Amino acid sequence: MIIRMFDTAVDPEDVERGKEIFRTKVKPTFDALDGCHGIELLMGLEEHSGGLVDVAALARWDSRDAIEKAMETDEYKEAFADLKELFQQTPIVRHFDTVE
Numbered sequence: 001m002i003i004r005m006f007d008t009a010v011d012p013e014d015v016e017r018g019k020e021i022f023r024t025k026v027k028p029t030f031d032a033l034d035g036c037h038g039i040e041l042l043m044g045l046e047e048h049s050g051g052l053v054d055v056a057a058l059a060r061w062d063s064r065d066a067i068e069k070a071m072e073t074d075e076y077k078e079a080f081a082d083l084k085e086l087f088q089q090t091p092i093v094r095h096f097d098t099v100e
Contacts, residue, residue: 001037002061003096009052014086015043018055021083029079030059035066052088064095 010018022041030039037060044054061067070076 001098002064002067003098004059004061004067004093005056005096006091006093007054007056008087008091009044009048009050009089010055010086011088012047012051012053015053018083018086019043021086026057026079026083029075033066033070033073033076035062036070037061050088055087067095 019041026041027039030036039057039059042056042058047053061070
């Protein structure tokens with residue numbers, strides 16, 4: 001299984017809006033994507049030195065191929081469109097292989 005993780009930051013005033021977008025758009029979309037085994041959103045509990053709140057997302061996938069195919073779909077692009085508007089930093093994306 002492949003873990004795709006990205007992290008960025010949002011303005012503290014946008015935290016609740018980000019959570020709502022995730023609950024209503026991102027999570028349901030990812031739950032329906034082929035090869036995706038779920039996504040979690042992690043919100044920092046405090047502001048960091050730049051006055052922003054850290055945000056990370058963790059998604060579980062069958063393969064890198066499944067990720068690439070999903071990223072090409074309109075559903076994937078639309079799911080993140082509103083959330084991306086809140087990002088105050090360019091996301092850092094990482095991929096991990098799980099060890100069983």
